Amino acid sequence: MNANRVAATLLSAVLLSLLVWSFAANVGDFRARIMLGVGVLLGALYATYGRLPDWIVNLSDGSITDDDDPANISPRVYLPILLGVIALAVIAVVVAVVRK
Numbered sequence: 001m002n003a004n005r006v007a008a009t010l011l012s013a014v015l016l017s018l019l020v021w022s023f024a025a026n027v028g029d030f031r032a033r034i035m036l037g038v039g040v041l042l043g044a045l046y047a048t049y050g051r052l053p054d055w056i057v058n059l060s061d062g063s064i065t066d067d068d069d070p071a072n073i074s075p076r077v078y079l080p081i082l083l084g085v086i087a088l089a090v091i092a093v094v095v096a097v098v099r100k
Helices: 003-024 030-049 054-059 075-099
Strands: none
Touching: 003 030, 003 075
16 A cells, blocks of 8 residues: 555545534534545545546546646645645634534
């Protein structure tokens, strides 16, 4: 398992925990839960297969591209940024819960 798949697994786990928490605490709206669910699904598919299935790439009309495409941003750039954003979101949720 390479670093990209490990990072996708970790991000999917974080998104899944946020999704479960949104149902358990009854916070967030339907659209936020759908976005979290889609993120979990895409992350799980990438972690499982090492790339997104062709039908998802075709369904997006090319807006989602394969990781082998040299036009994509390097994972060294976007994964730390994505992990930082998720960490900030988790901190914001924890602070909101503690203040309640």
